[in-house]
Amino acid sequence: MAARAVPNIMKQGKLAPWLYLLPALLVMGFFIVYPMINTISLSFSNKDGTASAATTCVEGRTCWGIFENYRYALTAEIDSSSVGSFWSSFWRSSYGNTLKWIVLMVSGTVGLGLLFAVLADRVKYEALAKAIIFMPMAVSFVGAGIIWKFVYDFGTQQVQIGLLNAIITGLGFEPVAFLSVPQLNTIALIVVGVWIWTGFCMTILSAAIKSVPDEILEAARVDGATEMTVFWRIMVPIISPTIMVVITTMVINVLKLFDIVYVMTGGNFGTDVIANRMYTEMYVNFNVGRGTAVAVVLVLAIIPFIYFNIKRFLAQEEIR
Amino acid sequence: MSKMLKLFTGLLLVSLVLAACGGTATETMPEETISDEMCMGAAPGDELSLLYQWSGQEEERLNQILQPLVDTCGIVLKPESTRDQALLDTRVQAGTPPDVAFWQVTQLVQYQDQLQAMDELGADRASYSDFFLDPMTINGRWLGLPIKADIKTIIWYSPATFDALGYSVPTTWDELDALVEQMVADGNVPWSMGLESGDATGWTGSDFIQDILLVQQGPDYVNGLIDGSIPYDDAGVAQAYETYGKWAKDPAYTVGGAQGTLSTAFLAAIYKPFSDPPEAMMVKQSGFAGGEVKTQFPDLVYGTDYDFFVVPGAQGLQGGVEPMMAFNDTPAVRALVTYLASPEGGAAWAAAGFDLSPNKNGEGNYTDPALIKKAEAFYNTQGFTPDIGDSIPGGFGSAEWTAIVDFLNDGDLATALAQAAAVQAEALK
Numbered sequence: 001m002a003a004r005a006v007p008n009i010m011k012q013g014k015l016a017p018w019l020y021l022l023p024a025l026l027v028m029g030f031f032i033v034y035p036m037i038n039t040i041s042l043s044f045s046n047k048d049g050t051a052s053a054a055t056t057c058v059e060g061r062t063c064w065g066i067f068e069n070y071r072y073a074l075t076a077e078i079d080s081s082s083v084g085s086f087w088s089s090f091w092r093s094s095y096g097n098t099l100k101w102i103v104l105m106v107s108g109t110v111g112l113g114l115l116f117a118v119l120a121d122r123v124k125y126e127a128l129a130k131a132i133i134f135m136p137m138a139v140s141f142v143g144a145g146i147i148w149k150f151v152y153d154f155g156t157q158q159v160q161i162g163l164l165n166a167i168i169t170g171l172g173f174e175p176v177a178f179l180s181v182p183q184l185n186t187i188a189l190i191v192v193g194v195w196i197w198t199g200f201c202m203t204i205l206s207a208a209i210k211s212v213p214d215e216i217l218e219a220a221r222v223d224g225a226t227e228m229t230v231f232w233r234i235m236v237p238i239i240s241p242t243i244m245v246v247i248t249t250m251v252i253n254v255l256k257l258f259d260i261v262y263v264m265t266g267g268n269f270g271t272d273v274i275a276n277r278m279y280t281e282m283y284v285n286f287n288v289g290r291g292t293a294v295a296v297v298l299v300l301a302i303i304p305f306i307y308f309n310i311k312r313f314l315a316q317e318e319i320r
Numbered sequence: 321m322s323k324m325l326k327l328f329t330g331l332l333l334v335s336l337v338l339a340a341c342g343g344t345a346t347e348t349m350p351e352e353t354i355s356d357e358m359c360m361g362a363a364p365g366d367e368l369s370l371l372y373q374w375s376g377q378e379e380e381r382l383n384q385i386l387q388p389l390v391d392t393c394g395i396v397l398k399p400e401s402t403r404d405q406a407l408l409d410t411r412v413q414a415g416t417p418p419d420v421a422f423w424q425v426t427q428l429v430q431y432q433d434q435l436q437a438m439d440e441l442g443a444d445r446a447s448y449s450d451f452f453l454d455p456m457t458i459n460g461r462w463l464g465l466p467i468k469a470d471i472k473t474i475i476w477y478s479p480a481t482f483d484a485l486g487y488s489v490p491t492t493w494d495e496l497d498a499l500v501e502q503m504v505a506d507g508n509v510p511w512s513m514g515l516e517s518g519d520a521t522g523w524t525g526s527d528f529i530q531d532i533l534l535v536q537q538g539p540d541y542v543n544g545l546i547d548g549s550i551p552y553d554d555a556g557v558a559q560a561y562e563t564y565g566k567w568a569k570d571p572a573y574t575v576g577g578a579q580g581t582l583s584t585a586f587l588a589a590i591y592k593p594f595s596d597p598p599e600a601m602m603v604k605q606s607g608f609a610g611g612e613v614k615t616q617f618p619d620l621v622y623g624t625d626y627d628f629f630v631v632p633g634a635q636g637l638q639g640g641v642e643p644m645m646a647f648n649d650t651p652a653v654r655a656l657v658t659y660l661a662s663p664e665g666g667a668a669w670a671a672a673g674f675d676l677s678p679n680k681n682g683e684g685n686y687t688d689p690a691l692i693k694k695a696e697a698f699y700n701t702q703g704f705t706p707d708i709g710d711s712i713p714g715g716f717g718s719a720e721w722t723a724i725v726d727f728l729n730d731g732d733l734a735t736a737l738a739q740a741a742a743v744q745a746e747a748l749k
Binding site for chain 2 (some may be wrong): 058062079180181263
């Protein structure tokens with residue numbers, strides 16, 4: 001009689017957990033797993049997905065058989081006839097440009113975000129300052145692209161409607177075609193990306209800075225540490241896990257970046273990035289095989305960063 | 321049934337008499353009647369489903385053209401207007417295609433197994449020049465009825481500005497070249513060019529270069545590029561690029577030089593010869609530019625303030641022809657195909673002013689002054705070439721644009737053309 005009656009609801013078979021998971025699994029399977037598998041299989045097919053990619057090989061040219069679309073995705077933009085041409089074509093290819101984006105935009109957004117977070121921490125009108133810097137994040141990327149397209153506008157008339165060229169010609173210099181001069185144009189696009197994303201980095205880093213214990217900071221100052229020393233030796237090490245998370249998040253964002261390039265140059269004039277190239281192959285050239293191959297390359301490039309991000313996340317969970 | 325037929329024959333007779341009486345009138349309206357035979361056995365009440373991309377005024381014009389089929393044969397039109405090609409694709413894949421679709425030439429290839437042959441539906445081959453039918457013939461079957469065309473080989477200018485500065489419209493390529501040099505000597509910028517067009521940046525350049533090819537090499541050469549018998553890095557193409565580049569890269573010849581050409585939006589380039597004061601003297605752009613000028617400068621009058629001339633010395637024209645394709649073989653479809661390919665159909669199309677009708681019988685039936693001028697070049701051309709980039713599948717179009725943009729951006733011409741030629745070879749292997 002001592003045995004306590006267990007309510008029926010507590011008695012669950014092996015099936016019950018799966019039933020709870022089922023809706024989520026169905027949705028995930030249908031919208032994530034199935035498209036992923038389909039994309040990978042299409043990347044081994046021809047331009048309309050009706051035959052193997054091997055059938056698209058041209059006699060007398062290098063061909064990777066079933067991996068033909070990957071040969072195209074990886075080598076078509078690169079001129080490997082000599083070291084010099086390899087170098088110059090790489091930096092105009094979507095891969096070279098994406099690399100520029102990663103280096104400049106991630107360092108730009110995280111660096112500026114950190115700077116603004118620290119500075120805003122010390123002023124009375126912190127909320128206002130942060131709100132202003134965060135504001136571009138509220139503008140849609142397409143809208144931001146269009147706004148900046150006007151800022152960079154290169155007019156052939158005396159009157160420059162572009163803000164930057166109006167200033168440049170006002171100072172007596174020749175107008176600059178920011179969006180069509182190679183190399184300069186990619187930098188001009190990255191500036192737009194930094195403008196949009198700095199607020200995001202700043203907000204997260206600012207929260208991290210607020211969580212740095214005041215006692216440590218005060219102790220350091222009492223011991224005679226300068227503000228620079230406090231920042232580099234105390235603040236940065238303490239918030240470094242957050243900085244790493246922000247960096248990896250930004251790298252993933254930049255790898256997927258599409259809107260700014262599509263709206264402002266359409267990937268022309270040597271500004272193409274991987275995500276825009278995927279779009280071009282898919283919806284301008286209507287080559288499903290090549291488009292999906294570029295997509296798979298992009299996914300493979302992102303996976304290490306996602307893995308790193310998840311590992312960080314789990315490590316932080318354990319600390320709590 | 322027979323009663324209905326009698327009624328229709330009666331109506332037909334009455335309208336014939338009316339048309340005969342109206343023959344003396346100055347207005348040359350199309351005869352809005354067709355013979356009963358042309359109904360091809362379609363009975364009153366037969367439905368005909370149509371799918372097209374037109375709307376508004378375009379749709380009204382089409383209705384005007386098709387009215388005789390409704391009046392005489394009693395065919396009930398079931399039109400559907402969409403710009404979404406996915407709708408057509410879905411319908412065809414689901415096995416419920418429209419009876420006829422007015423779409424692009426690429427769909428003739430895509431749906432060649434589902435389409436009906438035009439000659440079997442009663443279309444008269446004699447109404448069309450061979451160079452219109454060749455692109456519509458897939459694997460030996462005539463699948464598309466060339467229905468509507470526009471020409472790109474034209475240059476827009478301001479007659480008022482030309483008069484004021486003492487320039488006259490050139491009639492040969494050498495005269496055009498001399499005119500351009502004269503303008504430069506006078507300190508006027510001859511050309512307004514603009515390549516910027518989002519992810520299609522470069523297409524206005526490819527149009528210009530194709531016209532130069534038509535002048536320097538002729539339509540057979542252009543068709544050779546399209547079928548791959550001539551590689552895109554051929555000396556003739558390089559020559560055309562050099563000719564184009566001489567103008568497009570130099571601020572004396574084009575507004576803003578190379579960077580002006582690259583950065584200016586194609587629409588903005590259309591406006592420049594017509595602004596006050598004009599920034600340039602001429603802009604090479606397709607027929608639609610006239611409408612854009614009218615919208616931007618409502619006060620300007622066609623013929624005095626803006627007008628066009630056909631690229632002088634071009635041996636053939638460049639332009640787009642839209643096909644009509646038939647998915648079903650019904651009496652109503654036969655009636656439509658027979659009618660549109662007939663002298664009456666061609667005349668009605670021209671009279672409606674719905675661009676140009678490739679049907680030879682359209683000649684002489686245009687009323688719009690711009691169309692009359694275009695028609696003169698159109699019906700006397702030695703050849704008609706589609707856009708090279710649009711005609712070669714597999715990304716050649718964007719490869720061609722890239723070549724032009726790289727070339728203007730001080731890239732090496734041989735390298736730029738070699739890359740486009742590689743894409744061309746791959747696409748047409």
